Amino acid sequence: MATVSLVLVGLCGIILSAPAAPQVEAARDVLYCASCGEQITGEYVSALGKYWHPEHFVCANCRTPLAEATFYEKDGRPYCQSCYEDLFLPHCCICGRPIRSAYIENVWGDVYCKKHEHEFQTCFSCGRLICGSLTGGGLTHDDGRHMCSLCGRTAVYRVEDGEVVLDEVRRAMKVLGLDLRSASIPLRMVSLEDLREGRARDLSGHISTSVWTRGGKVTERKIEAVSILYGLPREHFAAVAAHELMHAWLFLENYPELPLHVEEGLAELSSYLWLQQLGTPEAAYRMRAMESNDDPVYGYGLRLALKSCRQVPLDKLLGYIKRQRRFPVEVQQGVEIERRL
Ligand SMILES: [Zn+2]
Ligand SMILES: [Zn+2]
Numbered sequence: 001m002a003t004v005s006l007v008l009v010g011l012c013g014i015i016l017s018a019p020a021a022p023q024v025e026a027a028r029d030v031l032y033c034a035s036c037g038e039q040i041t042g043e044y045v046s047a048l049g050k051y052w053h054p055e056h057f058v059c060a061n062c063r064t065p066l067a068e069a070t071f072y073e074k075d076g077r078p079y080c081q082s083c084y085e086d087l088f089l090p091h092c093c094i095c096g097r098p099i100r101s102a103y104i105e106n107v108w109g110d111v112y113c114k115k116h117e118h119e120f121q122t123c124f125s126c127g128r129l130i131c132g133s134l135t136g137g138g139l140t141h142d143d144g145r146h147m148c149s150l151c152g153r154t155a156v157y158r159v160e161d162g163e164v165v166l167d168e169v170r171r172a173m174k175v176l177g178l179d180l181r182s183a184s185i186p187l188r189m190v191s192l193e194d195l196r197e198g199r200a201r202d203l204s205g206h207i208s209t210s211v212w213t214r215g216g217k218v219t220e221r222k223i224e225a226v227s228i229l230y231g232l233p234r235e236h237f238a239a240v241a242a243h244e245l246m247h248a249w250l251f252l253e254n255y256p257e258l259p260l261h262v263e264e265g266l267a268e269l270s271s272y273l274w275l276q277q278l279g280t281p282e283a284a285y286r287m288r289a290m291e292s293n294d295d296p297v298y299g300y301g302l303r304l305a306l307k308s309c310r311q312v313p314l315d316k317l318l319g320y321i322k323r324q325r326r327f328p329v330e331v332q333q334g335v336e337i338e339r340r341l
């Protein structure tokens, strides 16, 4: 008289053991209790393919009698509902309760009930929900950006601190052959409104340039400033700096005007290469977001740049782009076109 124990896959992907009902009957043959080993006379419970004295069929954890109740099975042992949920279901990182229905696992490995998704603000930099248990809270910048406390730990606000990061990125770019030489590049810390007012194409930074001429001839190409959002966590700030400094390099190296996706694709590539050598979880998160960006300028441009980079060294690729104003790899109407250099 075995009971049926089903295994169901829950909505959320959790394996839930379906509750089963024990069968209580009068003993006819010689039966032995699976718990105490003594012979059973009178009533017995048949469950999990075994026989039990009704008073010995109890929750394996809290010893609550289960002869009259539904029970959950795990590794051949019976559990009451609350012990089963406490012991074997994943618990929500936010409310601490066992997760019984739809849940979310973010890229940082936090698992929480789906319902919390709209209860908290999302960090503009790392995408985590801003709450005490996940991030230790957070803050809102004056321009409306919500940032979690984890990102806040390394946030860059002052020009002096930003300049240190900018120098670090310049040195790393030089190693890649993107030498900005002795060019003076003043840093400005700006807000989201400043970027919008300046009609900046990039959402986190901007580069302003000027070309000086005399008698119709160019005498100097100058970077007036690189503007970067204040209050970005250090690794995010550096990624934006690497992007903007690529624009600066293309300008100083006298590149012709490039199609938008080529120019921004190269700038994103510079940012991507910086993050790649960092090798931190934050860098990996940002790289994934950039690679999967469905923007036809930034995302598409970066994917072409990465594909091209896998085929030719960076210096050759840059030389090709300066001459041809396009990537050696392009995708037209879903078809990948590859040009030999
Ligand atoms: Zn017994
Ligand atoms: Zn129990």
Ligand SMILES: [Zn+2]
Pocket (backbone or CB within 6 Å): 092, 093, 094, 095, 096, 097, 112, 113, 116
């Ligand atoms: Zn929860």
Ligand SMILES: [Zn+2]
Pocket (backbone or CB within 6 Å): 123, 124, 125, 126, 127, 128, 147, 148, 149, 150, 151, 152
């Ligand atoms: Zn964050």
Ligand SMILES: [Zn+2]
Pocket (backbone or CB within 6 Å): 201, 202, 243, 247, 264, 267
């Ligand atoms: Zn850009």
